[in-house]
Amino acid sequence: xxxxxxxxxxxxxxxxxxxxxxxxxxxxxxxxxxxxxxxxxxxxxxxxxxxxxxxxxxxxxxxxxxxxxxxxxxxxxxxxxxxxxxxxxxxxxxxxxxxxxxxxxxxxxxxxxxxxxxxxxxxxxxxxxxxxxxxxxxxxxxxxxxxxxxxxxxxxxxxxxxxxxxxxxxxxxxxxxxxxxxxxxxxxxxxxxxxxxxxxxxxxxxxxxxxxxxxxxxxxxxxxxxxxxxxxxxxxxxxxxxxxxxxxxxxxxxxxxxxxxxxxxxxxxxxxxxxxxxxxxxxxxxxxxxxxxxxxxxxxxxxxxxxxx
Ligand SMILES: O=c1ccn([C@@H]2O[C@H](COP(=O)(O)O)[C@@H](O)[C@H]2O)c(=O)[nH]1
Numbered sequence: 001x002x003x004x005x006x007x008x009x010x011x012x013x014x015x016x017x018x019x020x021x022x023x024x025x026x027x028x029x030x031x032x033x034x035x036x037x038x039x040x041x042x043x044x045x046x047x048x049x050x051x052x053x054x055x056x057x058x059x060x061x062x063x064x065x066x067x068x069x070x071x072x073x074x075x076x077x078x079x080x081x082x083x084x085x086x087x088x089x090x091x092x093x094x095x096x097x098x099x100x101x102x103x104x105x106x107x108x109x110x111x112x113x114x115x116x117x118x119x120x121x122x123x124x125x126x127x128x129x130x131x132x133x134x135x136x137x138x139x140x141x142x143x144x145x146x147x148x149x150x151x152x153x154x155x156x157x158x159x160x161x162x163x164x165x166x167x168x169x170x171x172x173x174x175x176x177x178x179x180x181x182x183x184x185x186x187x188x189x190x191x192x193x194x195x196x197x198x199x200x201x202x203x204x205x206x207x208x209x210x211x212x213x214x215x216x217x218x219x220x221x222x223x224x225x226x227x228x229x230x231x232x233x234x235x236x237x238x239x240x241x242x243x244x245x246x247x248x249x250x251x252x253x254x255x256x257x258x259x260x261x262x263x264x265x266x267x268x269x270x271x272x273x274x275x276x277x278x279x280x281x282x283x284x285x286x287x288x289x290x291x292x293x294x295x296x297x298x299x300x301x302x303x304x305x306x307x308x309x
Contacts, residue, residue: 001163002212002234003139006097006259008066014298015254017101017236018061018265018290020070022050026271026282047081050074053286054089057270059097060287061294067099069236069264090135101165101236102136107121114152121153121162138163138288139238140214143192154199154211163210163234164181167200168192168226171239179278189222193229200233208234208265209262215253217245217263224252227260233259241268242299247297247304254305263301269293 004215009015024032027049035049058068070093071121075086093100095097106116122128133199141153141164151163168181169189193213202208209232215223217239227235239245240263251259272293273286282287 001099001161002208002210005066005163005234005256006136006205006207008097009259009262011066011138012295013302014065015164015259016065016294016297017067017069017262017264018057018065018269018294019053019238020057021074021266021272022270023074024049026267026274027053028273028286030284036039042081044081047075047078047085049077050082051085051088052134053194053270054085055092056062056287057290058093058098059081060174060291061269062096062098063094064080064291064294064298065098067101067262068093069266071103071266077119087134094135094137099138100136101138101140102134103140104136104143105140105167107142109145110152113145113149114156117153122156122160124299136162138165138210138212140165140167142167143195147195150199157203157210158258161196161210163212164238165234166192166196167215168196168213168230169215169219169222170292171243172216175216175219187222190222190225190229193208193226193284196233197230200230204232207257208232209305212236214238216243217249217253218243218250220252223250227252227255231255231260233260236264237261238264238266239264245290246301247300250301251304251308258305259308263297265297267291268297 031052032049038044039045039048090100096298118124119133143166180187196213200211203209203211212234214236217237269290273289278289
């Protein structure tokens, strides 16, 4: 799957991911009204609104982008109907030939990690019959439990040719509380980055490893260091747009081949119609506003990469 991701990034010339984080307050009234009048003001109604919202955004952007990143929390908040829409969204994106990164941030003791891995990027066998429960191409994983929490995910990746993005340095303001703590004089995120590089070595695709890392756009200096520590790992970079990251901050997350990083924006794309810059589209044309925001993001990042050459 890493080969497909790299190929699609090359083809679209868009090292970006659209984050599908559909909060109800981003969903225009006309979509909410239609969903609630059909399904009631219920979890089912909310989930239907999410689905209609996602579908329009995907339809309006899929030809410009290599990948999407549905954030499972936004679906889980609506219970079982929400999870059904998560799965429907994954399937719809895959039918559009998009790479799907499930932002699930799992990780536990080995046996539990194996269940998460099978459920999200692998298969489960029920009396000899195999099922693919969620079917994402990549998932995000939390390394806090150490190697035995990660190995089951790696095993499933090897069997299924899927991939991981392991949290190394997250984009949030308090990520330093633990991640920047010094151990033998080195910050913890560097030690986790070294481990990601080591795990990644045995999981090489054609050019890059299918074991990648998450490093926030909000920490560009750390991104520069981590890029060198993990030269063959793709970096998923959240924190662009709504959290303040800009193209100029991201140059050092990339390798000299112009590859190696894929930048996520969720609210900045899916709720673009609420921003002044895209207000002319209005709520009815929110998908067109998202498309314009994707084009602006690609040009911001590619412009910064060109300027740095
Ligand atoms: O370090 C991290 C890891 C994951 N995220 C996730 O990315 C998106 C960001 O949303 P925006 O609206 O573009 O800010 C969201 O799903 C987070 O859970 C992150 O932000 N930082």
